[in-house]
Amino acid sequence: MQQRRIPLSPATRWLVLTFAGSTTAGAIASTFVNLFVFVVSGRLADLALFNGAYFFSLSFVFYLTGYLFRRSSPLVPYRWGLVMTAAFYGVLLLLLHHASHYILWLGLLEGVSQGFFWFGANLMTFDTVAPEQRIRFYGINSAVGSVAGIAGPLAGGAVVGLMHGLTGYLLVFALALAVYAMTFAISFSVPAGPPLGREPLTLSFSLHRIMPLWKEAMETLAVRGTREAMSGLAGVFLVYIATKSAWVVGVYSSVSAVMRMLGALSVSHVVTPERRPWSMWWGVIGMTAGALFLFLMHVSWIFVFVYAVIASFSMPWFTVPNEAIPLDVMDRDPEVKNRRVAFMLSREMSLNAGRLFSMAVLMLLYAFDNSPTMLIVMVAASSLAQGFVARMGSHIWRRLREARV
Numbered sequence: 001m002q003q004r005r006i007p008l009s010p011a012t013r014w015l016v017l018t019f020a021g022s023t024t025a026g027a028i029a030s031t032f033v034n035l036f037v038f039v040v041s042g043r044l045a046d047l048a049l050f051n052g053a054y055f056f057s058l059s060f061v062f063y064l065t066g067y068l069f070r071r072s073s074p075l076v077p078y079r080w081g082l083v084m085t086a087a088f089y090g091v092l093l094l095l096l097h098h099a100s101h102y103i104l105w106l107g108l109l110e111g112v113s114q115g116f117f118w119f120g121a122n123l124m125t126f127d128t129v130a131p132e133q134r135i136r137f138y139g140i141n142s143a144v145g146s147v148a149g150i151a152g153p154l155a156g157g158a159v160v161g162l163m164h165g166l167t168g169y170l171l172v173f174a175l176a177l178a179v180y181a182m183t184f185a186i187s188f189s190v191p192a193g194p195p196l197g198r199e200p201l202t203l204s205f206s207l208h209r210i211m212p213l214w215k216e217a218m219e220t221l222a223v224r225g226t227r228e229a230m231s232g233l234a235g236v237f238l239v240y241i242a243t244k245s246a247w248v249v250g251v252y253s254s255v256s257a258v259m260r261m262l263g264a265l266s267v268s269h270v271v272t273p274e275r276r277p278w279s280m281w282w283g284v285i286g287m288t289a290g291a292l293f294l295f296l297m298h299v300s301w302i303f304v305f306v307y308a309v310i311a312s313f314s315m316p317w318f319t320v321p322n323e324a325i326p327l328d329v330m331d332r333d334p335e336v337k338n339r340r341v342a343f344m345l346s347r348e349m350s351l352n353a354g355r356l357f358s359m360a361v362l363m364l365l366y367a368f369d370n371s372p373t374m375l376i377v378m379v380a381a382s383s384l385a386q387g388f389v390a391r392m393g394s395h396i397w398r399r400l401r402e403a404r405v
Contacts, residue, residue, distance in 0.1 A: 001017065011128050014098040014190045017101075018139055019121065019184030022082065023145035027152030029089060029176035032160055034236050035246060036092070036169050042098040044117075045366060047237065050280045052359045053107025054114070061115030066341050073192035074123035079184060081117025086180040088113050090132070094267025095303045096166050122344050127193035131331055131403040138320045142260065147194075149257030168246070187386020204345035210333075214343075216396055217329045218350040222387045224322060225354025225381035227287070230362070235308055238294065238372055242301035252308055259312035267320045276321035277399065280390035284383070291380040292384015297372070311383070316388060325393050328400055358382055 037050045057196040068079045088110050092099060101107060161169035208215035239252045271279045288358045290311030330336050330343050358378060365374040 002071045005398050009128075009133075010135060010381070012137060014178050014186075015124060015128050016144060018186045018190055019141055020087075020144045020148055021179065021186050022117070022121075024148035024152060025085075025176045025179035026362050027149040027253075027257070028179060029152075029172050029200050031153050031236055031249065032093070032156050032169060032172050032246070033164045034219045034233065034402060035160075035240060036099070036166075037103060037106070038237065038240065040097065041103060042168075044370065045235065045363070046151055047099070047233065048359060048363045048366065050103050050107040051229065051233065052356065052363065053104050054111040055352050055355045055359060057108040057111030059111075059349055059356070060117075061112045062119050062225060062348045065116055065119040066109065066200060066345055070341075071195055073195060074120040074127065075187065075190060076120065077116045078120025079187055079231070080125060081113055081115070081120060082180050082187065083114035083186045084116055085110075086173035086177045086184075088176045089180070089352075093170055093177075098172065109339060118348070119344065122347070123340060124190065124193060124328070126327065126340055126344070128191070129305065132325070133138050134324050134327060135271060135273065135320065136268055137269075139316070142316050142320060143268065145260075147257075147261055149255045150261070153253030153257065154311075155248040155249045155250075161250070163248035173201045181289070184280045199201055203339060203342040204349065206347050207339070207342055211329065213329050213332070213396060213399060214346070215325075216324045218219075218346060219352035220322070220325055220392045220396075221347055222354040222357075222390050225351040226358040226385060227379075229355035229358045230352070230375070230379045230382050232376060235272070235304060237375065238304050241372060242297060242304065245341065252305060255305060256308045256312040259309050260316055263313040263316035265319065267316045272322075277390065277394040278323065279317045279321050280393055281387075282305055282318070283314045283318025284386045284390050287318065287383040287386065290314065290384045291376070294376040294379060295373075297376075299398060318390070319365060322393065324394055332400060 034047060034051070038044065038047045065077045088106075091106070095102060095106075125137075134402070156172045159171050162168065163171065208218065235252050235256065236249055238247070239249050243249075267279065283348065287310075290307045290309075293306045294301045294308070325342070326347050333339060333343075336343070361379050362374065365378070385390065
């Protein structure tokens, strides 16, 4: 029997729109932030330090946000995140050549700004999107973000590639700042959710004892985080060291976005709650197969693009159903409205634990061998590890179905 797709509510449509704005700004500039750090420093170790500092501060700022905004709607820290992210790009505009002296601090600043942003965004999603709309919401949101991600890197790559020195980066970061300002204005159309509440933040450390199934959800998030940390570095860095062209980096990012869009649209039309387990396995197989082509980049840099096509199309088949795992477990808690902040804090700490772990392993590997092969090994290993997430996701959903009987 064919299931009828439930249309998104007006509030959810506004949420899609404001997320699309922030995604567009990120698509314009975030690819070139990592590239900018590598260009001004000239060392992959500094790029790993920047990302490690980002994930470190991102982890702890969630708790600071939960404390500072406990009487406010999640929309408030979301807006602060937009403002601070715009400020981060403003700092890059001011530093330019001198940024190499502040790699650690720039990573920490971006982590703080994104911490405010994602804390609010995650809770807004839970408060606004009905459970039966989640697969459709994440599918559409991923597709809309991918559309924005096609034009952004192409335009950014052209500007950076055609301008002399760091002038192109200056223009790209200035444009991102302007788009974040527009997104801030759009956010006022999103309905404010309930206040964060006064539940103690330390509750996030004991949720696994209250709900044993949450411990398994945390494990899936930590393993998922190991690949997320690597995927942001892999393509950009490998393409640039092979071609020395910011334009080709932009093309790479756009090709990846096109394939993610096609994958996300396919998921939103094909994958139902019952089909989520096999969808995740399809994604794991595709991401791992794509990573294997990176080992051939010494033959031709074209194989990095082959990786982009296969892995990017496969990724939504894994990530879209995966996003629903912690939310589905949260739905089983009768006190979820009072504990949602603790759940989100636990979620982000688990993700960032995985991200920090894989970044630390990468830095350790580079201490012994600073060749690009170490990054490729980490991409392949973390992609293969997502099979654990697919298996555990199937187990969690089975347990949830049994609990309803």
